[in-house]
Amino acid sequence: MPSAIILIADGTEEMEFTITYDTLVRAGVACQSAYVRNAAEDSTAPRPYAHGSRGIRIMYDAVFEAPQFLPPASGYDALVIPGGAKGAETMSSSAAVQELVREFLAQGKIVGMICAGSLTALTSKLPRQPLTSHPSVKAQLEKIEQNSPLHFDYSEDPVVISSKLVTRHSNLNPSRHSRGPVSLFIAGTAFPFALTLVEMLCGAEKRAEVRAPMVFPAATPF
Amino acid sequence: MPSAIILIADGTEEMEFTITYDTLVRAGVACQSAYVRNAAEDSTAPRPYAHGSRGIRIMYDAVFEAPQFLPPASGYDALVIPGGAKGAETMSSSAAVQELVREFLAQGKIVGMICAGSLTALTSKLPRQPLTSHPSVKAQLEKIEQNSPLHFDYSEDPVVISSKLVTRHSNLNPSRHSRGPVSLFIAGTAFPFALTLVEMLCGAEKRAEVRAPMVFPAATPF
Numbered sequence: 037m038p039s040a041i042i043l044i045a046d047g048t049e050e051m052e053f054t055i056t057y058d059t060l061v062r063a064g065v066a067c068q069s070a071y072v073r074n075a076a077e078d079s080t081a082p083r084p085y086a087h088g089s090r091g092i093r094i095m096y097d098a099v100f101e102a103p104q105f106l107p108p109a110s111g112y113d114a115l116v117i118p119g120g121a122k123g124a125e126t127m128s129s130s131a132a133v134q135e136l137v138r139e140f141l142a143q144g145k146i147v148g149m150i151c152a153g154s155l156t157a158l159t160s161k162l163p164r165q166p167l168t169s170h171p172s173v174k175a176q177l178e179k180i181e182q183n184s185p186l187h188f189d190y191s192e193d194p195v196v197i198s199s200k201l202v203t204r205h206s207n208l209n210p211s212r213h214s215r216g217p218v219s220l221f222i223a224g225t226a227f228p229f230a231l232t233l234v235e236m237l238c239g240a241e242k243r244a245e246v247r248a249p250m251v252f253p254a255a256t257p258f
Numbered sequence: 259m260p261s262a263i264i265l266i267a268d269g270t271e272e273m274e275f276t277i278t279y280d281t282l283v284r285a286g287v288a289c290q291s292a293y294v295r296n297a298a299e300d301s302t303a304p305r306p307y308a309h310g311s312r313g314i315r316i317m318y319d320a321v322f323e324a325p326q327f328l329p330p331a332s333g334y335d336a337l338v339i340p341g342g343a344k345g346a347e348t349m350s351s352s353a354a355v356q357e358l359v360r361e362f363l364a365q366g367k368i369v370g371m372i373c374a375g376s377l378t379a380l381t382s383k384l385p386r387q388p389l390t391s392h393p394s395v396k397a398q399l400e401k402i403e404q405n406s407p408l409h410f411d412y413s414e415d416p417v418v419i420s421s422k423l424v425t426r427h428s429n430l431n432p433s434r435h436s437r438g439p440v441s442l443f444i445a446g447t448a449f450p451f452a453l454t455l456v457e458m459l460c461g462a463e464k465r466a467e468v469r470a471p472m473v474f475p476a477a478t479p480f
């Protein structure tokens with residue numbers, strides 16, 4: 037059974053988190069939500085839930101600091117980084133998250149970034165490759181200032197699968213080919229994003245099997 | 259500011275709950291999730307969360323038994339009943355929920371039923387009118403057995419707005435015209451359902467304002 041870590045933090049966009057988690061579970065993927073603590077939070081008085089961007093409080097399955105989540109990653113097959121400005125800021129500024137992103141990609145595993153979650157591609161110092169994101173972080177992802185080299189090849193496509201070579205961290209083994217991250221433009225594309233992850237983890241047949249009973253309105257383009 | 263009660267129970271479909279709550283909050287609707295306790299649950303040892311159909315645990319804002327939710331309804335403008343087979347069973351078999359549905363409709367307020375949540379239209383003994391639902395409860399909603407009269411005019415449309423006369427309960431004032439319930443076919447139609455509620459509560463302009471930044475893929479039919 038494939039497995040996935042889905043990060044969550046205060047300010048995570050609850051639709052993006054829930055649609056992805058729920059859809060992956062429908063496909064038989066073992067999902068674990070891992071809570072990334074905000075630097076300002078009192079870790080001696082932990083809360084069992086994350087406060088979503090629209091006020092929905094979601095209990096997390098485990099704290100991201102637990103050894104099974106930290107790099108070098110254990111047996112999980114995919115890592116998902118949802119959006120929501122404040123949650124994405126917390127995740128993208130976590131050194132352990134950045135390290136895990138690089139580790140996953142170096143191992144040829146799947147990393148899915150949603151909306152503002154794509155900021156983590158920048159903070160993880162991933163090499164230049166196709167990417168999409170919430171428009172609010174587009175400028176950061178493209179380049180810091182006029183005339184500076186492009187960080188990423190920004191795309192307006194709803195879901196972008198990058199398959200560039202991902203350079204390994206210098207203290208690890210030499211680079212090998214792997215899939216780059218999958219990124220999602222914005223909340224409205226969360227369903228096609230989640231179904232893309234299902235296809236990558238479980239195949240096209242499983243994608244069709246999970247999609248059918250969701251019965252999207254006729255002519256829905258995914 | 260319009261306000262909405264969104265019911266939640268163990269077994270509630272987490273995407274249907276979250277997409278509706280989140281979208282209504284984006285429109286400026288004050289949302290309160292109200293937890294409907296399962297008859298078998300130990301009410302002396304309450305849990306602060308509902309266990310969703312795909313394992314996501316969502317903290318509720320209040321327990322449905324609280325006076326502000328019970329009929330006759332207080333100031334809320336809309337009532338939303340999500341699907342998920344087990345959650346919908348708990349909600350539809352609650353006499354207080356049934357009474358609240360009738361009360362809301364009698365007062366011309368909005369009742370939104372999602373997927374298996376439409377079962378509550380049956381248990382609340384609403385008069386025959388157009389309705390849609392998860393296919394698993396279609397047979398129950400149409401008629402109990404061959405040759406018995408139709409309970410509802412079942413539709414396969416993704417979102418159905420009924421505007422039939424809703425007969426008031428016999429111990430209340432005489433019937434008056436009101437909107438019937440809004441129903442949603444299945445999870446894949448949760449976005450158009452939520453946007454329909456936004457339009458009914460806040461107008462077409464607000465619907466457009468909320469929908470635009472969600473950026474659905476081109477050609478999305480809602």
Ligand SMILES: [Cu+]
Pocket residue numbers: 049052119120150151152170222223
């Ligand atoms: Cu987002």
